[in-house]
Amino acid sequence: MAGSPTARRRRLAIELKKLREEHALTCNQVGKELDWSGSKVNRMETGQGRVQPSDVEALCRFYGTSDELRELLKSLAKQSKTKGWWHAHGDAVPSWFSVYVGLEQAAASLRTYQGEFIPGLLQTPEYATELSRATPDQNPEEIPRLVDVRMRRQQLLTEANAPDFWAVVHQSVLMRVIGNHQVMTAQLERMLKMAELRTVTVQVLSFDAGAYPTTGPFTVLGFPEQEDPDVVYREGLTDSVYLELPTEVAVYTKAFDQLRALALSPQRSATLIRSVLEEHAR
Numbered sequence: 001m002a003g004s005p006t007a008r009r010r011r012l013a014i015e016l017k018k019l020r021e022e023h024a025l026t027c028n029q030v031g032k033e034l035d036w037s038g039s040k041v042n043r044m045e046t047g048q049g050r051v052q053p054s055d056v057e058a059l060c061r062f063y064g065t066s067d068e069l070r071e072l073l074k075s076l077a078k079q080s081k082t083k084g085w086w087h088a089h090g091d092a093v094p095s096w097f098s099v100y101v102g103l104e105q106a107a108a109s110l111r112t113y114q115g116e117f118i119p120g121l122l123q124t125p126e127y128a129t130e131l132s133r134a135t136p137d138q139n140p141e142e143i144p145r146l147v148d149v150r151m152r153r154q155q156l157l158t159e160a161n162a163p164d165f166w167a168v169v170h171q172s173v174l175m176r177v178i179g180n181h182q183v184m185t186a187q188l189e190r191m192l193k194m195a196e197l198r199t200v201t202v203q204v205l206s207f208d209a210g211a212y213p214t215t216g217p218f219t220v221l222g223f224p225e226q227e228d229p230d231v232v233y234r235e236g237l238t239d240s241v242y243l244e245l246p247t248e249v250a251v252y253t254k255a256f257d258q259l260r261a262l263a264l265s266p267q268r269s270a271t272l273i274r275s276v277l278e279e280h281a282r
Contacts, residue, residue, distance in 0.1 A: 006102020
């Protein structure tokens with residue numbers, strides 16, 4: 001998998017778990033055969049921590065894989081040890097969010113719903129700064145670094161291999177004043193500009209859309225390789241939740257499909273955004 005060390009680590013974990021399950025073995029059984037603990041095998045299969053190429057070598061020889069697969073998995077282990085650009089920002093990217101940034105960089109599609117704020121990939125520096133200031137216990141000195149990370153993340157939308165980004169936002173997000181009306185005017189102008197990109201779609205869920213299926217903001221990440229299943233990401237104030245079970249992902253995928261069906265078309269959404277923009281600009 002191309003894209004990021006986080007994504008390669010996830011792909012490696014998926015392949016190692018698949019090999020064990022094909023042999024109908026438990027983590028404890030594999031660990032016993034290799035003189036490891038069962039928890040070590042489990043950590044390798046869940047992407048927790050670094051996996052050494054030598055450990056991959058031992059597992060592949062135990063499972064009797066082909067030379068080609070063994071070298072591929074060892075290569076993934078080596079590549080997963082490198083650091084992504086976001087690691088240079090230190091504490092500005094907490095560990096629980098670092099995983100998301102890594103997956104985001106490798107995604108082929110990003111489908112997100114936001115009912116409170118403009119999605120991060122569409123925010124202006126000024127809007128992002130105001131949100132950071134409102135975060136509980138936020139160190140003011142860290143805010144410029146937090147904003148820098150958010151702006152750096154946005155570059156993926158304008159790259160040659162940009163993911164398909166589809167955002168549904170509630171109408172209240174457009175009308176809520178973050179900072180001041182000048183900040184909001186610039187923010188909505190940026191949304192309209194980004195929505196002109198071939199790979200970006202923005203829809204607004206209007207006040208008269210009726211009942212809709214959501215319990216808060218979420219993002220469904222899809223990946224280019226068929227072997228890499230979709231992931232649902234939900235963020236809190238101090239941590240995040242990643243859902244990977246097919247049944248859970250299916251629920252959120254269906255919810256997003258319902259949300260975009262209820263939302264205004266991209267064209268009508270742009271018209272509504274312009275009208276709200278004019279109100280902020282007065």
